[in-house]
Amino acid sequence: MACPENMFFLIGLFMSGVLACFGQRDLFATIPDRLDVLTGSCIQIPCSFDIPDQHKDTFNSTIRTTGVWIKENPDFGLHPDNVIFNSSETVNRFQGKITGNMSQKNCTTVFFNVTTNYTRYFFRIESQPFRATDTGKSVDIVVMAFPSSPIITVSGEVKEGTPVSLNCSAVAPCPEHPPELTWTLPTQFTTENQLQENPDQTKSVLSTVTFTPSYLHHEQNITCTAVYPVGASNKRAEHNMMLNVSFSPKDTSASISPADPALMGSCVNLTCNSTSNPPVTNFTWFKISEGKPAQVASGLSYTLNVTVGDGGLYFCEARNSHGRGKSKEVWLTIKGQEETVTTMVFGIAAGTLGVLLLISLISVIGWRRNSRLHDGLERTDNPQGQNSPVNTVCANQATAGEEPEEPAENQSEEIQYGDIDFSKLRPKETPAAAQDRVQGQESEYAEVNVTGRRDKVQHLNNLDGLYAQVNK
Ligand SMILES: *[C@@H]1O[C@H](CO)[C@@H](O)[C@H](O)[C@H]1NC(C)=O
Ligand SMILES: *[C@@H]1O[C@H](CO)[C@@H](O)[C@H](O)[C@H]1NC(C)=O
Ligand SMILES: *[C@@H]1O[C@H](CO)[C@@H](O)[C@H](O)[C@H]1NC(C)=O
Ligand SMILES: *[C@@H]1O[C@H](CO)[C@@H](O)[C@H](O)[C@H]1NC(C)=O
Ligand SMILES: *[C@@H]1O[C@H](CO)[C@@H](O)[C@H](O)[C@H]1NC(C)=O
Ligand SMILES: *[C@@H]1O[C@H](CO)[C@@H](O)[C@H](O)[C@H]1NC(C)=O
Ligand SMILES: *[C@@H]1O[C@H](CO)[C@@H](O)[C@H](O)[C@H]1NC(C)=O
Ligand SMILES: *[C@@H]1O[C@H](CO)[C@@H](O)[C@H](O)[C@H]1NC(C)=O
Ligand SMILES: *[C@@H]1O[C@H](CO)[C@@H](O)[C@H](O)[C@H]1NC(C)=O
Numbered sequence: 001m002a003c004p005e006n007m008f009f010l011i012g013l014f015m016s017g018v019l020a021c022f023g024q025r026d027l028f029a030t031i032p033d034r035l036d037v038l039t040g041s042c043i044q045i046p047c048s049f050d051i052p053d054q055h056k057d058t059f060n061s062t063i064r065t066t067g068v069w070i071k072e073n074p075d076f077g078l079h080p081d082n083v084i085f086n087s088s089e090t091v092n093r094f095q096g097k098i099t100g101n102m103s104q105k106n107c108t109t110v111f112f113n114v115t116t117n118y119t120r121y122f123f124r125i126e127s128q129p130f131r132a133t134d135t136g137k138s139v140d141i142v143v144m145a146f147p148s149s150p151i152i153t154v155s156g157e158v159k160e161g162t163p164v165s166l167n168c169s170a171v172a173p174c175p176e177h178p179p180e181l182t183w184t185l186p187t188q189f190t191t192e193n194q195l196q197e198n199p200d201q202t203k204s205v206l207s208t209v210t211f212t213p214s215y216l217h218h219e220q221n222i223t224c225t226a227v228y229p230v231g232a233s234n235k236r237a238e239h240n241m242m243l244n245v246s247f248s249p250k251d252t253s254a255s256i257s258p259a260d261p262a263l264m265g266s267c268v269n270l271t272c273n274s275t276s277n278p279p280v281t282n283f284t285w286f287k288i289s290e291g292k293p294a295q296v297a298s299g300l301s302y303t304l305n306v307t308v309g310d311g312g313l314y315f316c317e318a319r320n321s322h323g324r325g326k327s328k329e330v331w332l333t334i335k336g337q338e339e340t341v342t343t344m345v346f347g348i349a350a351g352t353l354g355v356l357l358l359i360s361l362i363s364v365i366g367w368r369r370n371s372r373l374h375d376g377l378e379r380t381d382n383p384q385g386q387n388s389p390v391n392t393v394c395a396n397q398a399t400a401g402e403e404p405e406e407p408a409e410n411q412s413e414e415i416q417y418g419d420i421d422f423s424k425l426r427p428k429e430t431p432a433a434a435q436d437r438v439q440g441q442e443s444e445y446a447e448v449n450v451t452g453r454r455d456k457v458q459h460l461n462n463l464d465g466l467y468a469q470v471n472k
């Protein structure tokens with residue numbers, strides 16, 4: 001019939017290739033290419049057959065039809081032992097039965113206790129007068145010592161607060177004893193199990209679990225376990241999966257560093273912390289002014305060179321594609337303004353006075369430092385700074401503390417000592433403040449030596465004491 005011209009060439013190569021040639025098959029069996037079976041378990045071979053047109057007249061379906069399974073080589077004449085199952089026989093090499101209705105051309109067969117590994121099996125029918133073997137199609141039955149893992153599938157994104165369904169599917173080669181599927185989840189759930197038919201007519205057990213994920217379940221494991229009954233014992237296989245729950249920013253908090261009340265002219269770092277999936281794309285800083293939040297900056301951290309108006313309530317907001325998280329409000333207290341925060345009545349009068357004093361003191365220090373240090377300090381540190389002019393010094397101090405550079409150290413040492421001459425400030429000092437003069441001078445030394453971070457902290461503490469006393 002419609003055989004290729006090189007048929008004779010093919011004969012030399014593949015016997016089955018020729019036999020599979022269209023028109024040469026005397027029987028069409030529809031069976032899977034391959035089936036995996038647990039050793040000692042049963043296997044159901046989905047099977048149906050059809051009679052080619054040229055034999056339709058010889059086949060009479062009302063006559064009892066025998067089903068035969070032949071292993072390895074369909075030519076059982078030479079190898080009679082290859083006939084492993086004959087539905088007309090009571091004793092066979094393979095225990096089994098044809099469960100399909102042969103009158104309806106359903107040759108579905110179940111073999112019990114399969115132990116022979118990795119062999120091709122061919123199907124044959126014997127009727128009156130029609131008999132034929134499908135030599136062009138066979139099924140490989142692979143015997144496995146352990147079941148294969150079930151498969152978990154997730155459709156779409158797992159989002160916090162949105163119920164999600166996951167499927168777990170496990171093959172059921174022996175549908176009479178299907179595997180039992182169980183889930184392990186970090187939360188409450190409901191499941192629904194059913195036996196499903198795959199496109200190749202084999203069976204699977206499908207378990208669908210439904211639960212509502214929370215952000216606490218992110219990166220938690222879920223497990224689907226399949227337990228296969230084999231004889232008197234069980235064999236298990238499982239699939240582990242880490243949940244990837246997407247959620248809006250959580251645990252958002254704002255922190256101020258250093259935590260102590262800030263000195264005017266000093267650097268204060270406000271940092272926002274948050275966890276989210278996917279990561280935060282945008283941090284925004286707000287200050288409460290006149291009772292309303294006003295945006296003051298964006299970015300993970302907000303560094304301020306403190307001025308009079310900077311004291312107050314701040315909070316940050318973190319945002320990702322799923323939403324936003326707001327931190328609690330934090331107080332940025334300014335040294336000398338603390339009282340206005342706690343005792344409002346006294347604060348306004350005393351605070352204003354204190355602030356004025358502070359401003360004059362700081363402007364003197366600032367002016368003097370600027371005029372004297374400008375050349376040495378700023379030029380030395382500028383190569384590392386790419387920040388805005390206002391925060392140039394703030395940013396540089398942090399950087400310099402982390403990466404000490406020899407030239408900067410040496411240069412600053414030259415100018416450090418005796419830079420601030422507190423004797424010139426004395427006219428403005430209160431007697432109490434004057435007592436701290438010596439200490440203040442020491443700390444000024446430390447402050448100018450910008451590479452010493454710990455000294456800087458000490459300096460701030462010392463000056464804090466100084467200003468506190470100025471205010472009293
Ligand atoms: C099929 O066989 C039955 C008897 O077994 C017979 O009565 C019937 O005529 C046959 N059909 C055909 C088409 O040969
Ligand atoms: C199947 O068994 C029947 C009845 O014993 C026998 O006639 C037939 O030859 C057997 N078929 C094969 C392929 O062995
Ligand atoms: C064939 O028989 C099997 C076993 O009885 C049954 O599960 C299957 O649905 C039948 N197939 C068809 C196509 O009827
Ligand atoms: C098999 O199919 C035939 C024809 O459809 C029907 O008459 C017979 O009762 C069926 N046998 C069984 C066991 O279901
Ligand atoms: C399965 O077959 C093995 C060896 O072929 C035998 O030892 C075992 O008893 C059989 N089990 C059952 C349940 O028939
Ligand atoms: C059966 O054969 C396959 C392929 O060679 C192998 O992977 C598998 O481990 C074998 N099974 C047993 C139980 O020996
Ligand atoms: C789970 O399986 C059902 C039935 O096959 C299907 O409709 C659904 O889309 C599947 N869901 C997932 C998450 O794979
Ligand atoms: C999740 O599963 C992996 C792999 O099985 C394991 O290494 C990890 O410890 C598990 N994590 C948790 C939180 O149980
Ligand atoms: C988890 O989900 C997020 C958002 O859908 C995605 O960006 C990320 O790549 C996922 N991570 C993993 C490990 O799959």
Ligand SMILES: *[C@@H]1O[C@H](CO)[C@@H](O)[C@H](O)[C@H]1NC(C)=O
Binds near residue numbers: 305366394
């Ligand atoms: C703060 O800004 C003032 C004026 O721009 C500057 O003189 C001072 O050095 C800065 N202080 C710090 C610690 O950066």
Ligand SMILES: *[C@@H]1O[C@H](CO)[C@@H](O)[C@H](O)[C@H]1NC(C)=O
Binds near residue numbers: 282283298
């Ligand atoms: C972050 O959000 C603020 C407020 O909507 C906006 O002004 C700013 O441009 C955003 N920044 C980025 C990097 O998206």
Ligand SMILES: *[C@@H]1O[C@H](CO)[C@@H](O)[C@H](O)[C@H]1NC(C)=O
Binds near residue numbers: 267270271303394398
């Ligand atoms: C502020 O804090 C953040 C986070 O701790 C840090 O990365 C940044 O360098 C700090 N900035 C300054 C100027 O100290």
